[in-house]
Amino acid sequence: MSRRRRWWAMSGLVASGLLAAISWSIASAQAPVTLSGDPLKGRDLFIHKGCIKCHSVWGVGGKLGPDLTQVGMGRSFLQIAGALWSHSPKMLELMRRRGMPLPTFTPEQMRDLITYLYYLNYFNEPGDAHRGQELFSAKGCIHCHAVGGMGGSVGPRLDTFGRYGSPLYMAQAMWNHGPRMTAEMVRRGIRPPVFRGKEMADLLAFIRGRAVSGTPTPRLAIPGNPLVGRRLFAQKGCRRCHAINGMGGQVGPDLGRREWHRSVTEIAGAMWNHGPKMWAKMKQLGIPRPTFSQNEMADLIAYLYFVGYTDPPGNVVKGRRLFAEKGCHACHTLGGGEEKIGPDLTLSTAIASPLELAAAMWNHAPTMEKLVQEKGLPWPKFDDDEMRDLVTYIRSMARGSISRRQVP
Ligand code: HEC
Ligand code: HEC
Ligand code: HEC
Ligand code: HEC
Numbered sequence: 001m002s003r004r005r006r007w008w009a010m011s012g013l014v015a016s017g018l019l020a021a022i023s024w025s026i027a028s029a030q031a032p033v034t035l036s037g038d039p040l041k042g043r044d045l046f047i048h049k050g051c052i053k054c055h056s057v058w059g060v061g062g063k064l065g066p067d068l069t070q071v072g073m074g075r076s077f078l079q080i081a082g083a084l085w086s087h088s089p090k091m092l093e094l095m096r097r098r099g100m101p102l103p104t105f106t107p108e109q110m111r112d113l114i115t116y117l118y119y120l121n122y123f124n125e126p127g128d129a130h131r132g133q134e135l136f137s138a139k140g141c142i143h144c145h146a147v148g149g150m151g152g153s154v155g156p157r158l159d160t161f162g163r164y165g166s167p168l169y170m171a172q173a174m175w176n177h178g179p180r181m182t183a184e185m186v187r188r189g190i191r192p193p194v195f196r197g198k199e200m201a202d203l204l205a206f207i208r209g210r211a212v213s214g215t216p217t218p219r220l221a222i223p224g225n226p227l228v229g230r231r232l233f234a235q236k237g238c239r240r241c242h243a244i245n246g247m248g249g250q251v252g253p254d255l256g257r258r259e260w261h262r263s264v265t266e267i268a269g270a271m272w273n274h275g276p277k278m279w280a281k282m283k284q285l286g287i288p289r290p291t292f293s294q295n296e297m298a299d300l301i302a303y304l305y306f307v308g309y310t311d312p313p314g315n316v317v318k319g320r321r322l323f324a325e326k327g328c329h330a331c332h333t334l335g336g337g338e339e340k341i342g343p344d345l346t347l348s349t350a351i352a353s354p355l356e357l358a359a360a361m362w363n364h365a366p367t368m369e370k371l372v373q374e375k376g377l378p379w380p381k382f383d384d385d386e387m388r389d390l391v392t393y394i395r396s397m398a399r400g401s402i403s404r405r406q407v408p
Contacts, residue, residue, distance in 0.1 A: 110359035346397050
């Protein structure tokens with residue numbers, strides 16, 4: 001399938017599964033910031049606001065700027081907003097030079113656009129069958145499993161997995177059969193395989209290409225439903241050992257943390273890789289080992305994937321330092337004091353939410369850029385969680401000034 005066709009096929013899949021994800025964002029009222037969006041609208045904005053003239057996605061689009069397929073990988077909402085902001089001077093300059101209108105965004109549009117960039121990685125790039133063939137031998141599967149009539153017969157034939165569009169179904173079966181399979185490996189002196197990156201997708205691409213005909217009709221992957229996944233996370237006992245952003249058990253690592261914002265295949269790989277240790281811990285603590293059926297693994301992993309989108313609350317102390325370091329205080333006051341060239345940000349409607357702040361900052365980038373240049377200040381760039389900490393600080397000052405104003 002051509003890249004373009006694949007892309008549109010994928011967009012259709014996105015459409016069907018995403019409403020669930022959106023309602024999830026709305027439903028998780030306990031989340032520190034509730035940011036939901038419509039990635040399909042975001043995709044339209046990506047085209048109509050001209051981003052596609054310079055940026056490609058899955059290889060389709062302009063080449064002046066970097067391909068943005070992976071820009072959301074490992075980044076939360078405010079981190080993506082931060083990347084957009086940090087690169088705005090270069091982008092604005094290029095747009096001006098090409099006579100392109102400078103795009104502005106309503107907060108909703110900003111949300112949809114960033115949601116779109118985040119969702120892109122929910123669908124992995126398709127696997128590489130050649131690489132998959134190498135892995136099938138290198139990881140030892142070939143000793144025990146046959147595909148297309150070739151391979152060992154200790155375990156069942158794997159041809160049927162070829163009909164799935166996603167490696168998650170194979171990952172699910174591997175998890176379910178994990179203890180027996182690893183015991184068999186240990187008995188035969190085969191090192192249990194560890195999966196990195198999109199290796200599971202590569203394996204599946206190989207299986208799909210080799211599977212003997214007569215396998216049942218192909219099944220397109222149903223995108224996981226993070227709302228169901230959140231429920232499963234509790235029901236299957238994961239929460240007893242794992243916290244999400246500090247809430248939950250402490251036996252295993254917190255799955256809300258940064259390093260954790262990976263692609264879907266990587267999350268599935270990590271579950272497999274850590275399986276033996278987890279199963280041992282479960283036994284020790286008397287927690288029954290969960291198994292998964294139907295779409296459950298996909299749902300669970302969708303939950304773990306989307307958890308990374310929402311920023312946990314930022315650090316006010318760091319934010320205060322950033323407000324000075326990034327030069328904001330040269331032009332802005334926060335709740336009174338001597339008047340400066342820019343508005344008092346605690347009085348701005350933009351501080352209502354991190355989303356509105358991100359949109360307002362982008363929209364004012366051209367004005368600020370000019371002023372920053374005149375004053376000889378460097379363009380403030382944001383790394384990691386700096387945008388989040390800054391936003392948290394500005395909003396905390398606003399709350400203070402609102403309550404001060406309310407005092408008669
Ligand atoms: C005129 C060309 C142009 C247009 C239009 C444009 N960009 Fe860019 N963009 C660039 C270039 C060039 C860079 C790299 C800039 C740099 O290195 O500082 C970039 C960088 C970025 C980055 C940072 C990438 C990273 O890896 O951190 C993001 C995010 C981004 N653009 C998003 C967008 C979005 C969203 C739009 C549409 C609103 C857009 N861009 C429109 C040229 C453009
Ligand atoms: C040492 C032998 C051995 C190796 C090596 C091995 N497996 Fe297995 N595998 C088995 C056995 C035995 C079962 C059935 C376990 C059971 O019945 O619970 C199984 C089950 C499975 C299943 C579930 C099949 C189904 O129909 O539900 C999948 C999927 C699977 N293995 C994939 C793999 C992959 C991929 C690799 C290589 C990374 C691999 N296995 C390596 C022995 C092995
Ligand atoms: C009995 C406690 C326990 C339960 C229950 C449990 N885990 Fe774990 N989990 C652990 C431990 C301990 C580790 C770290 C293992 C290691 O270091 O290899 C871990 C590691 C992981 C990792 C890898 C994390 C990383 O940093 O790469 C993932 C993903 C994971 N668990 C997901 C789950 C999911 C999903 C469930 C529910 C189906 C679950 N776990 C249930 C204890 C548990
Ligand atoms: C060189 C001066 C200057 C610097 C430095 C500067 N700003 Fe601004 N900022 C302005 C001016 C002037 C405006 C009003 C622009 C306009 O109305 O178009 C503004 C507007 C804004 C707005 C929109 C307010 C509203 O009500 O719409 C936000 C939010 C903002 N700035 C945040 C920041 C942050 C955060 C920093 C530090 C990273 C920063 N600014 C650094 C001059 C500056």
